[in-house]
Amino acid sequence: MSLKQTLKKAKQIERQLEQQAEASAQHSLGTVKPRNYLALDPLLRKGGIHEKEDIDIVRKKRRRETKQQLRKTDWLSE
Numbered sequence: 001m002s003l004k005q006t007l008k009k010a011k012q013i014e015r016q017l018e019q020q021a022e023a024s025a026q027h028s029l030g031t032v033k034p035r036n037y038l039a040l041d042p043l044l045r046k047g048g049i050h051e052k053e054d055i056d057i058v059r060k061k062r063r064r065e066t067k068q069q070l071r072k073t074d075w076l077s078e
Contacts, residue, residue, distance in 0.1 A: 038044070
């Protein structure tokens, strides 16, 4: 092989490596970690004895229950 052919072959190899590096960089940026649905399981949340009985928490609970009751009522039939 002549020097000219060797240089040409080296440039081709460099271009291929750059393209592969760009493709792998784009691929790694596009990957998304799967969501851990086990962490969202209600059985794994705090509650019961461990739940704080703070005044604010009690008010929030009472307010949420009231809102749920108001949503359930049929206002058009009354």
